[in-house]
Amino acid sequence: MSEIVADSFRQPVRDPVSLVPVRSYWGSVWQRLRFDYVTLFCLAVILLIVASAVFAPWLAPMDPDKSSMAYRLRPVGYRNFMLGTDEQGRDMLSRLLYGGRISLTMGILPVMLSTLIGGLFGVVAGYYGGKINMAIMRTMDVFFAFPSILLAIAISGSLGGGITNQLLTLTVVLIPPLCRVAETATTQVRTMDFVDAARSTGASTMSILFTHVLINVISPVLVYASTLVSVSIILASGLSFLGLGVSPPTADWGLMLATLRQSIYVQPLVSAIPGIAILVTSIAFNLVSDGLRQAMDVRA
Amino acid sequence: MWLYAARRIVLTIPILLGVTIICFALVQIAPGDPIQNLLSPTSSAADAARLRAAYGLDQPLPIQYFIWLGRVLVGNLGTSIANNMPVAGEVMHAFSNTVVIALISVALAFVLSMFFGVIAACRSGQLADKLITAVAVFGISVPPFWLAVTLVIVFAVNLSLLPATGMGANGSGNFSYFQWTSLKFAVMPITALALPPLGIMTRTTRSAIAEILNQDFIQTLRAKGLSEASVVVHAIRNIMPQAIAMLGLQLGYLIGGSVLVETVFTWPGTGYLLNKAVQTRDIPLLQGTILVLATAFVLINLFVDLMQSLIDPRIKRS
Numbered sequence: 156m157s158e159i160v161a162d163s164f165r166q167p168v169r170d171p172v173s174l175v176p177v178r179s180y181w182g183s184v185w186q187r188l189r190f191d192y193v194t195l196f197c198l199a200v201i202l203l204i205v206a207s208a209v210f211a212p213w214l215a216p217m218d219p220d221k222s223s224m225a226y227r228l229r230p231v232g233y234r235n236f237m238l239g240t241d242e243q244g245r246d247m248l249s250r251l252l253y254g255g256r257i258s259l260t261m262g263i264l265p266v267m268l269s270t271l272i273g274g275l276f277g278v279v280a281g282y283y284g285g286k287i288n289m290a291i292m293r294t295m296d297v298f299f300a301f302p303s304i305l306l307a308i309a310i311s312g313s314l315g316g317g318i319t320n321q322l323l324t325l326t327v328v329l330i331p332p333l334c335r336v337a338e339t340a341t342t343q344v345r346t347m348d349f350v351d352a353a354r355s356t357g358a359s360t361m362s363i364l365f366t367h368v369l370i371n372v373i374s375p376v377l378v379y380a381s382t383l384v385s386v387s388i389i390l391a392s393g394l395s396f397l398g399l400g401v402s403p404p405t406a407d408w409g410l411m412l413a414t415l416r417q418s419i420y421v422q423p424l425v426s427a428i429p430g431i432a433i434l435v436t437s438i439a440f441n442l443v444s445d446g447l448r449q450a451m452d453v454r455a
Numbered sequence: 456m457w458l459y460a461a462r463r464i465v466l467t468i469p470i471l472l473g474v475t476i477i478c479f480a481l482v483q484i485a486p487g488d489p490i491q492n493l494l495s496p497t498s499s500a501a502d503a504a505r506l507r508a509a510y511g512l513d514q515p516l517p518i519q520y521f522i523w524l525g526r527v528l529v530g531n532l533g534t535s536i537a538n539n540m541p542v543a544g545e546v547m548h549a550f551s552n553t554v555v556i557a558l559i560s561v562a563l564a565f566v567l568s569m570f571f572g573v574i575a576a577c578r579s580g581q582l583a584d585k586l587i588t589a590v591a592v593f594g595i596s597v598p599p600f601w602l603a604v605t606l607v608i609v610f611a612v613n614l615s616l617l618p619a620t621g622m623g624a625n626g627s628g629n630f631s632y633f634q635w636t637s638l639k640f641a642v643m644p645i646t647a648l649a650l651p652p653l654g655i656m657t658r659t660t661r662s663a664i665a666e667i668l669n670q671d672f673i674q675t676l677r678a679k680g681l682s683e684a685s686v687v688v689h690a691i692r693n694i695m696p697q698a699i700a701m702l703g704l705q706l707g708y709l710i711g712g713s714v715l716v717e718t719v720f721t722w723p724g725t726g727y728l729l730n731k732a733v734q735t736r737d738i739p740l741l742q743g744t745i746l747v748l749a750t751a752f753v754l755i756n757l758f759v760d761l762m763q764s765l766i767d768p769r770i771k772r773s
Contacts, residue, residue: 297473300753301745302711309477309745312733313485389598393715396600397733409598416604416719423608430601437596 187450194446197439204436208255215249220404240425241411242418243404247425251432254406257318258433261391261400262384262440265325270380273330277337278372282345282364292338298331307390311399321400325387336379340372374451381444385437392433408433459764467757474753475527478746479520485738532743542743546728550747553717553724556641557709560648565702568653572660573687579665587657594654600715603647607719610643644720648713652705659701663694696767703759707752 188194207214241247280291298306307328314320344350345368353363394400395409403410411429419426507513514522526533532542575587667673667690676686710725717726725744732741 293469294473296470297477300470300474300756301477301749302708302752304708304714305711305745305748305752308714308729308733309481309741310484312729312741313481313738315486315736385596389596392598393600396715397718397730399733412598412601412604419604419608420612423612427601427605427608430598430604433598433601434593434596437598438592441592441596 184450188446191446191450194443194450197442197446200435200439201443204255204439205259207252208259211249211252211256215246215252217246217249219245219249219253219406221245241415245404247428250406250411251408251428254408254411254429255432255436257401257405258388258392258408258436261321261325262388262436265322265329265387265391266380266383268322268326269329269333269383270376272326273333274337274372274376276330277334277339277376278341278364278368280334281338281341281372282368284342284345288338291334295331295334298328299335303328303386304390304393307394308397308399311394311397316399316402318401321391321394324394324399325390328390329383329387332383333376333380337372337376340375341368344368344371378444378448378451381447382441384444385440388433388437388440460761463757463760463764467753470753471750474749475524475746476520478742478749479523481742481745482738483516485736527746532746533739535737535740542740545740546725546744546747549723549725549728549744550751552722553710553713553726554751556645556648556722556724557706557713559641560645561652561702561706561709563645564649564653564656564705565698567649568656568660569691569698571653571657573664573691575657575661576664576668576690577683577687584661587661591654591657591661594650594652595658596654597650598715599647599651599712600719602650603643603716603719606643606647641722644713644716644722647716647719648709652709656698656701656705660694660698663697664690667693696763699763699766700759703755703762707755710755711748711752 241250276291276295280288301309307324310327311320311324314324350363350367353367358366391400392407392409392412395407396413398410398413400410401407403414408429412426412433415422415426415429504513530543532546534540535542535545571587571591575584578584664687668686673686673690676689677683681689713722713724714726714729716722717724718730721727725748729741729744731737732744
């Protein structure tokens with residue numbers, strides 16, 4: 156039995172799953188996730204946050220942009236303002252729900268784009284090696300000379316604010332690390348015997364790439380990409396905090412935090428709410444990616 | 456050793472050149488024509504062309520780059536648009552303020568992370584491990600500027616223990632880190648800066664120590680009757696190269712990434728300067744600050760790599 160355990164999942168014996176001998180890769184990943192309650196809980200939290208953002212127009216009790224000078228900076232639970240009001244008398248709950256739309260988009264979309272672009276460059280660099288590898292990876296090294304937030308501020312600060320520029324900035328910032336992960340994984344796979352075997356049977360470059368290389372590169376890249384979602388959310392909120400994101404009055408968690416900063420002496424709790432939203436979302440994404448890494452058995 | 460050091464130093468030069476290219480490109484991707492901003496609305500196209508030639512903007516881009524690079528190499532980072540001061544002086548002054556709190560924060564985070572990381576690794580799966588991991592995840596996930604705002608709410612507004620912003624009445628002029636009246640202004644910025652690297656380094660230390668403790672030589676140490684404490688010391692010695700690497704990386708991140716925290720506390724460092732540059736769209740100031748910070752980051756990484764090769768004999772050979 157110990158052989159089965161060692162071969163199939165490298166899990167301790169107490170895991171009942173590992174006693175089942177044959178299962179597809181994704182099947183076994185799911186089996187391990189099933190018993191990881193922390194990850195499942197965080198996954199549920201993420202789904203909840205995503206759903207609340209998607210259904211914001213139906214869930215929000217009020218118009219998020221409707222201000223009222225008579226009701227500025229009301230505390231949590233004031234009349235029908237469940238989470239109070241901001242410095243312009245807008246309903247915090249509604250703004251939080253709508254703000255999640257932009258904040259989540261800025262967490263997920265740049266990661267998807269840079270996974271595609273960075274992953275492609277990384278696989279090409281890793282598979283072809285030689286000069287192509289040199290050219291791609293040395294270019295990426297230059298971007299690694301910047302701490303991510305600095306690079307984001309540099310690009311965003313030059314391009315100016317706005318949602319498209321923010322998206323562009325975050326994508327550029329996240330490409331180099333993803334490219335490096337994809338390159339490392341591809342280089343490892345490329346030298347393996349089964350790739351040589353495939354080549355010796357006359358398989359074309361494309362079919363080797365798709366059937367043998369990509370399938371082995373995809374899980375480390377995906378796991379790494381999932382850790383970047385919370386990085387992206389925090390970077391995006393930081394940029395919005397500096398005024399380099401959406402333009403007011405659009406609701407966005409980072410921007411809300413920035414404008415409410417002036418009100419911390421009046422309504423400390425209300426001013427902290429957007430930050431709590433960012434924190435909860437980012438913790439949830441972080442823990443899910445931790446769980447994924449364990450379930451997919453990828454070394455960090 | 457010397458061969459490795461020389462190789463490593465030579466390899467840094469293309470990276471630094473790449474950094475200057477990116478910084479140069481920042482001005483190019485900025486929307487708007489810099490010449491139009493300098494001209495009065497009544498000036499003619501001929502005036503514009505003359506001014507363009509005077510600034511060298513009529514040259515092809517590579518030529519412009521080398522002219523700019525030549526100036527940068529002699530320490531001329533251009534002139535700030537907002538106040539017409541040389542950028543270099545302003546950046547250097549702010550840089551000194553940033554470096555000091557970054558150094559203190561990272562040193563604090565390093566010592567604490569080693570302590571917590573080792574405890575968590577030795578008590579793997581127990582309550583202490585879970586608590587430490589939870590704090591570490593919090594540190595990684597919390598937006599640093601929000602942490603800064605929260606600290607202000609708690610310690611400046613509610614408890615009135617610490618000043619909320621600035622560097623004190625005298626500014627940075629006669630600021631002393633050895634006097635509480637000055638130092639108290641730095642306490643909250645340092646705390647807000649230290650937490651994210653603390654989280655990251657604690658996790659790294661924990662997993663590194665846990666991995667070492669699983670190796671055969673540790674079992675040998677235990678078998679020959681060493682106390683658990685000296686076994687742990689052996690483990691710590693083994694992760695030192697890794698620990699130094701992460702220390703340098705985090706220091707670099709703090710120096711470059713303190714923008715938001717410094718903005719919240721109006722700490723007059725490079726981060727505050729960057730924020731000013733962004734708000735006033737002062738591209739030369741932005742470019743100069745980024746260039747100095749990125750160069751510092753590259754040099755710190757170089758220094759760390761060299762330190763590592765001193766500590767870890769395995770690196771020299773490869």
